[in-house]
Amino acid sequence: MPNDRQITGLVSIDMFYFRPGHTSQLIVLGIAILFQPHVYATDNEVSTTCTRIASKLASINLIECLDRNLLSSASYSENNTPLLIKEYPPLENRKPQARILLLGGIHGDEYSSVSITFKWMNILDKYHSGLFHWKVAPLVNPDGLLRRKSHRMNANGVDLNRNFLNGVNDNAGLEYWKKRTHSDPRRYPGKKPMSEAETRWMHQLISEFKPDAIVSVHAPYGIVDFDGPPKPPTHLGPLHLHLLGTYPGSLGNFAGEQLGIPVVTVELPYAGIMPSEKEISRIWVDLIRWLKGNVPKDKTKGNRLFITGSSSLDD
């Protein structure tokens, strides 16, 4: 969640991530791949979106994106971009310990949050052991990332991390925004909670998948934030626990505080620079270790019942 000053500094980093001249190669490659349907079990929507992602992020190339075998979720962003998802289902003869939802790119200018989610999917593709049942959405806000100059908000200028149900009333987010952020456009919560297609999609995922924990990746604070039960991780790799608090309409407020689902927010140190390979691996290993030791516990089991019985989630 960079502030305005940090965002100004990202202009040059944006150029670092966007590689002019690379697009035409990717289009040629994309066309070649489309004519080899037996190689990539993917559809045109996924190919097109992967081509756009690869054109934007230096650390994810087209093959790497296609190799993740993402699926169209049948839901779309406000600008009609498919919202992509990958499931790592339970394996035969092993009951998963918990269901985990991993989200990247809620804020469109936090490039590293998308890239690292792809890198972690690569690990899951190789080593998914059935310990957890995963659903991974590496780019929740495609319209924010995939515009010419990426920005935090979605296509309607809404901060998706302020657009969830706030548990108070429809105006609580807007009132907080006016009073506490002085109507900062980068934190606009939308006309009312759940006004945005991307938020409704995340809400639907939570409602249907009933995750025992949610991991949401952001940048650039370089810390671990946490909402909800149980005990938070003290650190994930080089990132140490630092509680930032929640805001009306944030995912941490909605899922962590209202629904009682543990929400681990991984705040990478830079929005435009990836952690090293070693750090990417260390954060992942520590995250798995914490999930294994803490999710689900008694409290989170109770919360699953709460979700099932919650009419508000089905609104």
Ligand SMILES: [Zn+2]
């Ligand atoms: Zn963020």
